[in-house]
Amino acid sequence: MNTDSYAPLSPPRRVLLGPGPSPVPASVLAALGKPTLGHLDPHFLEIMNDVRSMLRAVMRTENEPTFPMSGTGSAGMETCIVNLVEPSDKVLVGVNGVFGQRLCEVARRAGAEVHSVEREWGRALDPEALLKKKKDGPFKLLCVVHAETSTGAVSDLGACKRVAEELGALLLVDCVTSLGGIPIDLDELGIDAAYSGTQKCLSCPPGLAPVSFSPRAISVVHERRTPVASWYLDLTLISNYWGEERAYHHTAPIQMIYGLHEALRLVLEEGLDNRHARHARNAGALWSGLEAIGLELAVPLQERLHPLTAVLVPDGIDEAQARRFLLEHHDLEIGGGLGPLKGKVWRIGLMGEGSRAENVELVLRGLEEALAAQGR
């Protein structure tokens, strides 16, 4: 075996202003490399307790089952679906982007009868349209994406909750790109199940999926007639490890939990309200700047998400070439479009640590140069 070809890693330093992962604070990176503990070490159990209570504070909930699943955001989505859905259950999904579509797909694989209400990509979900589906119910679950990462549109969770109540359904919310970046208060909103990812506005690297379940959701889990199809994501088994029993389920991803511990600590140190205000301020500056250089935004102002902005690619511009330009000349990553928006938008994330005035400047200057390089 010739091992000469495998040099030690030396990843370049990028400024991550795409749809995630977001820039990671130095102390979070440092936490990842702290000495490994066993997953049942008393010291590690204390770290788990801290992570749980910090996560509750960040999600603004008293929900007992609130912890990070050992997978990325999509594992969080799957956790919520597979624990709450049994074969033939009716599920209603609001779809205005990739992640709404993914919710449909995951629910279908879990055996659900999936009904969806589509909304144009780049717009918020339409609560009226969701409510009109009541005739096809009863629905066990209403699933909505708070902040669509594929388009940068934010939906009104208060209105979604009222729809869920009208439907008599549990409300399941994707808060992958909202948590830590814009206000979301699980208990006040009456959200029954929520999942997030670590690599967006929490500014922890990808690898964990915070989830939280209301007492009402948990009683639905307890009343299941069929076993949860996934052993790895079985909420009851995992609660026995994160709860008082400390029963071994799987070996927790120790270092990632160190990273999340530090990331949550920084979020609470800054304060959620301050953090939300910072995301709003820098997003506003970005939007003005983009319009000032003649670019058009994909989402109407009132439905626009602070942490992620979709920008229409001007006619005649090769969007992938512009992204390569930014990466090569400025070590700056922004995202392209997905699905129907592929080739048509750039996605600029100002998430967590990335939401800074100097990054707004950097991406505006970079985009101007990238457009100029293509003769515009």
Next chain:
Amino acid sequence: MNTDSYAPLSPPRRVLLGPGPSPVPASVLAALGKPTLGHLDPHFLEIMNDVRSMLRAVMRTENEPTFPMSGTGSAGMETCIVNLVEPSDKVLVGVNGVFGQRLCEVARRAGAEVHSVEREWGRALDPEALLKKKKDGPFKLLCVVHAETSTGAVSDLGACKRVAEELGALLLVDCVTSLGGIPIDLDELGIDAAYSGTQKCLSCPPGLAPVSFSPRAISVVHERRTPVASWYLDLTLISNYWGEERAYHHTAPIQMIYGLHEALRLVLEEGLDNRHARHARNAGALWSGLEAIGLELAVPLQERLHPLTAVLVPDGIDEAQARRFLLEHHDLEIGGGLGPLKGKVWRIGLMGEGSRAENVELVLRGLEEALAAQGR
């Protein structure tokens, strides 16, 4: 929100000689903290390519789909099962410990008709007994655990392969605790699907599950009549990200892949044969030492696993108290028993970086002291 209570992390340095996680080399911990890249960054795609080819070398396979799943070892188990099993498929599982039991449970949840052949915990699987089940077939899959982490028994994969051939079944192997510690050659043995974990003999922290599928297994996946129940673990979708298409599936756990890159690099730098010899040598020293201080081993010599040794707890000794003693006085972690062996054995891991002569000394001296502290 009072955040004073959340101090930055300061985990103690433990010597991890339990059933995993194992001690992590400093350069692997350092790799975890390298600058975060986007999951579609060209530089990260190169890192992924290196990880894949190093993993193929360590697993001794040419299998194209060979990569780490974004979860811990149990996610690897679930990946193998949910992609290969369809409802009502017959699956035969050899059970001689916790992980064989878990295979049954995961397969049952995937809808399989599960048949199992039990063997006393602490013994290797009995190929004759497995073969006798042929009358209950045809079986799609024969599942075996190479190295039972719950007991420290190793089974003969060559014999298992002959049984699988007789049954006309695919051979699925759990090599969580064997990979990197004792010889396992996927292609030479004709293994169709294998999963491992990073936190055992590879000495990378927990969080990823290397998997590999033979062309025969892949054609079974392609011929499925039903969708894979798990979207997160759907092999075809994930292969599109790890393969040439680079299609976005989920955001890869970047830092964990950095860690695995460095851990695999160290394995190949040492050389697999050297590494296996080192595990054998230190295990031999541990076994002699344990017997010299009057302790009895749980597994007969010919079926005993080098990376993990189960020791019978002498009568009158409180095994949990002894483990606490080691942790408190020597910052040394060893494991307790699981299932029927709970309270009856200690499990001592000499895995990866942990397999060192000084650790053999440390655990022997520590155990002597711990026994003396209980008046023996």
